Amino acid sequence: MVSVLSVAVVVVAFALVFVERDLWGLAGHDDTLADSAAFFLPTHTLPSHYSVHLTPDLEAFTFAGKCEIKVNSSADSQTIVVHAKELTIHSVSYNGEAAASHSYDETLEQLTIELAGEGAKAGADGVLAFTYDGVLNDQMAGFYRSKYNSKADGTGEERYMAVTQFEATDARRAFPCFDEPALKATFDVTLVVPADRVALSNMNIVSETLDEAAGKRTVTFATSPIMSTYLLAFVVGELDYVEAHTQIGNIAVRVYTPVGLADQGRFALDVGVKVLDFYQDYYAKEYPLPKLDMVAIPDFAAGAMENWGLVTYRSVLLLYNEETTPASIKQRLAYVVGHELAHQWFGNLVTMDSWTYLYLNEAFATYVGWAATHAFFPEWQVWNQYVVNDFQRALELDALESSHPIEVAIENPNKVDEIFDAISYCKGSAVVRMLVAYLGEETFRAGMRDYVAKFAYGNTKTEDLWACLSAASGKDVPGLMNTWVNAVGYPVVSVSRTSPTTLAVTQERFLSTGRPAATPVAAPEWNIPLRAVSGADPAAASEDLLTAATGEIAVAADAWVKLNQGQVGFYRVAYDAESIALLSSSDALAALSPVDRVGLVNDAFALAAAGYGSTPLALDLIAAVGSAESEYIVWADIASSLSAVAKAWTSDADLAGLRTVYGRLFAPLAAKLGWAKSPGESYQDSQLRPLALSRAIRANVASVVDEAKARFDAGTVHPDLQSSVYWALLSVASPDDAAAMHNKLVAEYNAATSQDTKVVLLSAIGGVPTRDLAHKVAVWAAESGDVRNQDLFYVVGSLLGSAVGRAVVWDYVSSNFDALEAKFQGAFLLARIVKMVVGSLTTQDALDAANAFFAARDVSSYERPLKQAVEEVTARLQWIERDGAAVSAWLAVQAQEA
Structure with a gap:
């Protein structure tokens, strides 16, 4: 099954202007019942x-x-x-x-x-x-x-x-x-x-x-x-x-x-x-x-x-x-x-023994699903997009203490819906991808063929697959994989140069709330494929396996070194100041692949947000990478990081500085790409265009805003651009103009006969700039009957892209929760919406209000996603408290330099 989070990717992770890395993760419920065996039938x-x-x-x-x-x-x-x-x-x-x-x-x-x-x-x-x-x-x-x-x-x-x-x-x-x-x-x-x-x-x-x-x-x-x-x-x-x-x-x-x-x-x-x-x-x-x-x-x-x-x-x-x-x-x-x-083979012909092994279905179907897509549409470069999509969503969800292992012991089968989430799908496929790189594609396929042949029409457990892959490869697959599958979380590998030719590396669990002050570096849990590339020979890569808490890597003297080449390993890397300075050079950035540039920027930003590094330094790195960047996936990751800043730093002064950053980075891209595809244009440029134009609109670049408004009025905005451009245009419109645009979008939605058009419009309509309009959107979506229940989350995601929308959505949801529970009775969409809405809160007062609200309710059907949402907000508040003044100062400098 493809979870609803996969549908959200269509509009949230790529098409919408307010790119967020994971609005849709829903994790498992690990509470057990004393009589849990009663949920299983007698044999x-x-x-x-x-x-x-x-x-x-x-x-x-x-x-x-x-x-x-x-x-x-x-x-x-x-x-x-x-x-x-x-x-x-x-x-x-x-x-x-x-x-x-x-x-x-x-x-x-x-x-x-x-x-x-x-x-x-x-x-x-x-x-x-x-x-x-x-x-x-x-x-x-x-x-x-x-x-x-x-x-x-x-x-x-x-x-x-x-x-x-x-x-x-x-x-x-x-x-x-x-x-x-x-x-x-x-x-x-x-x-x-x-x-x-x-x-x-x-x-x-x-x-x-x-x-x-x-x-x-x-x-x-x-x-x-x-x-x-x-x-x-x-x-x-x-x-x-x-x-x-x-x-x-x-x-x-x-x-x-x-x-x-x-x-x-x-x-x-x-x-x-x-x-x-x-x-x-x-x-x-x-x-x-x-x-x-x-x-x-x-x-x-x-x-x-x-x-x-x-x-x-x-x-x-x-x-x-x-x-x-x-x-x-x-x-x-x-x-x-x-x-x-x-799944017709992996899941249907060979089926997991119980829901504990759900990832055997979903992780492997996710991996080979992308492999098949790449085989027939290589121009899409889907494995590169995988890194800024599935891979990053898994890293974000699994950085929470309230995450769960890939393999989850299901004590109550009625709770299994809760593990159809980014851990089972995205982390699961990420560690499969890591295993494929470790074994080699042909060896992996040989093991898979043996597995399907041996267990056709039967049921299996994890150890059955590992045995087939071990036999095919001659390697200890359980020794590599068991911790990745059975442990919660993932490591951050810290790198420091101890001599001109030596890097020291250490591992510990990475948490979005930061390293606990009283806890030393954790004992080793993971066998980590390090795979490094360096300036000495960017075309070659070294292979090392970190199996202890600490280790060393031999490197060329004075050369930059990038670990986790291709972002194949499921971990983050924290570089010391010397290493990051070498990697930030124009020569190094030019030599790194787009995926490795994404990894460098994304790790630096995530580490800064969690307190392992400095946010202003991470923002400097973003500016350095963006100054000469042309690849869509790198820009998508940069945009996502800046969206996280916009969600946390919401004062008028901070947002003015951020608009300056948007303009400096994205206006040249918008001017270069324009509004129409050019002959022979790459698929990646066609994906970059809506991102560049929408960010330029948010920066209030007059020429782009004027053209967007003219095209909106004339109905000539290309479908590829509509959701992101419409949302951005609404967000900078005057109240009167926004009201007129809103009415036009609702009319177009009601007249539309194709579901893709309806999804595009629902994904844009929440960009409205005023509380009154945002409330009107929420009431229309939830109460008019025009929007199918399955599609409500598109509107919720659209509203959550702005501070105004976030406040209105929480007010509406908390005031109408009984009706929403009734609307989604028996379905898992309510848990998605709870996680989205609570996870979007940005102040301690709002978080306290949410905690008090849910303390008085039965949250058993969405307890785990609620915990995750609260933890996400807690991490954001800690980030603001820790780096608030420094980021505001950085943004002020950007505004002055405009």
């Missing part, structure tokens, strides 16, 4: 096959169900326990005999069945049968309803489709089942649907029967391979499709779209076909199902879901319109398709 009875028969009612929003489960018992028993949730059970039988009774535990979401007669006998097969009713809910979980218009032009009748989202523990909302990843079985699915609707499931259709009198069609699908319940899926709705076939295996691949929009599925189809062939070669195993469908869903809480053979997506991540879709969304679409199709 004396296990499933082998399901027959599921469902009749959804798309008007009453209910469904009727029949389910038979073939089971085998390993011991005599009078009881069988299955999962169920929000189902009304009408009858239960075992081998045709009605059960003596059944009872339900709402907390455990378990149905306990007391069998009649002799019950289940050891070694015997049996059949559990249920009849029941359920609800097509509006919570985007389980078997739920999604609203759409029956015509593509948006003027048609409002209708509903029925769709599923079962990961992690919501298959039980659709049928009684053994809802744990290791309890695999085969599935037969039959759907009774309106005659004019398309019905889809994981497998191909084997029969259809039409009941003309009832206006119903009974659709039966082929038996699935053995798989976990969370991968089962159904879709019922009005859909068009486009189709193509793979070269390997001639597999039929279809992209299903709203009626009339089939052409917008062609880009995803092309990517899907190519990527499916790529993975058949990568894993050295053919795709095992007869077809692959990908479906655009209007209401979808996550980004996408890898259901085997029936992958579901947010519409914005599957539909591509050449005229309206920004390049950043096109890129994300390609990656998300790659990520979900990677």
Whole structure:
């Protein structure tokens, strides 16, 4: 599954003017319950096959169900326990005999069945049968309803489709089942649907029967391979499709779209076909199902879901319109398709043993998803973007004491949604990337192929993968990886030159709140690949492995040295004054790769913000790098660092100095790049343009502001520029102009028929400069019904880009929290919003108010993200207290030099 944080990347990390490195991390919940074992089903009875028969009612929003489960018992028993949730059970039988009774535990979401007669006998097969009713809910979980218009032009009748989202523990909302990843079985699915609707499931259709009198069609699908319940899926709705076939295996691949929009599925189809062939070669195993469908869903809480053979997506991540879709969304679409199709092997064919090993699914799918994207779109330089995107988000979240290990012991499966976060996805993929660099790509692939072949259709744990990679490489993979996977946090490696040819290095855990004064350097926890490049030979790199608290590296005399070449290792580097002076020279900066310049700047800034260094010196380094920089990823990181300053230093004088910095750095870029693509322009320049223009607007560069306003009024701002330019233009507008722009954006949003256009507008609309307008935006987004629940976080992120918006959002959320809880009941989006809103606070008074507010509430469903948000604010306040005067003085100098 692609988490909603991945969707946020489209507009927050790249397109929006207020670039922040991680608005969307949501970490795990490590509180345990004394009776946590009760959340797991007894193991004396296990499933082998399901027959599921469902009749959804798309008007009453209910469904009727029949389910038979073939089971085998390993011991005599009078009881069988299955999962169920929000189902009304009408009858239960075992081998045709009605059960003596059944009872339900709402907390455990378990149905306990007391069998009649002799019950289940050891070694015997049996059949559990249920009849029941359920609800097509509006919570985007389980078997739920999604609203759409029956015509593509948006003027048609409002209708509903029925769709599923079962990961992690919501298959039980659709049928009684053994809802744990290791309890695999085969599935037969039959759907009774309106005659004019398309019905889809994981497998191909084997029969259809039409009941003309009832206006119903009974659709039966082929038996699935053995798989976990969370991968089962159904879709019922009005859909068009486009189709193509793979070269390997001639597999039929279809992209299903709203009626009339089939052409917008062609880009995803092309990517899907190519990527499916790529993975058949990568894993050295053919795709095992007869077809692959990908479906655009209007209401979808996550980004996408890898259901085997029936992958579901947010519409914005599957539909591509050449005229309206920004390049950043096109890129994300390609990656998300790659990520979900990677799961068809890594997650679906070979499945984690339990949710404790979630990262085995998500970290590896993230890594190979980017690898596939790079293979087909090398001009995008996605691995460079990975460093300022996934890699940095993971570093930021994992710098908190309230972070969690990559591998998390899940005591309560109902809490697993909380670890679909930047640790499981981004840190997980970062340490995989580090491992690939350590082993070599071909060796890594050989180990992966062995793993897939050995454990196909089975379940695995971490040690199974490490064993395959160790066998392929001849290296001690567990020795390298166990601490990275099982320990919270990551190290900072401190570097000092002790002689002309020697660097001394030490390691300790890096914390965003700084080094505890009473704690010495921590004992070594990590085996750290140091990989260094130097001015003596910038084309070569040395390989060292730091396995102790301290060590030494031999270097060339008087040459600059950059550790962590390529930002492949998951750690930060703190250089002494001599080393940083050498690295800051124009010759060194020119010799370093763009990724290494990002690493140098980002580490320096993060270390300064955490109290390991000086913020003014880090800002000087930013100015030095920016003076001759041309690469988008470096500018994106510089912009992100300056956004962090703007969020912390909010006085008029400080912001005036920051505007001067924006103007000095970004106005020349804006003038150079202009408003239109030039012939032969690189993809990176097309990504740099919205960043440069929006920052120049925020600096109030008159020529850029005037041109932006003229283009806004004429409706000629290119889709690639709209979200960032619109937001920036709103932020510097007069109250009257901002009100007029706001009204125009709302009107355009309501008229828009494409989801990408709606996302762009939602991402811009919060740039308004006054409290009244910001409040109006918040009320409209949350209460008007115009904005889908799944899209509210775009507006929240947009408002949080300014001090005015941050104050209004906290006021609104705290005043309307009960309504928001009700709106997001059963979904994980509330936890995202809590973390975003609380994490944006900038004063101690605001933090105290938030702590008092949540102290009076039940926060169990978002306790960990709330803790992380509070810790983020605490770190920011410490930063302001520590460096406040020095940064203000630095900004004042910039303003004077304007």
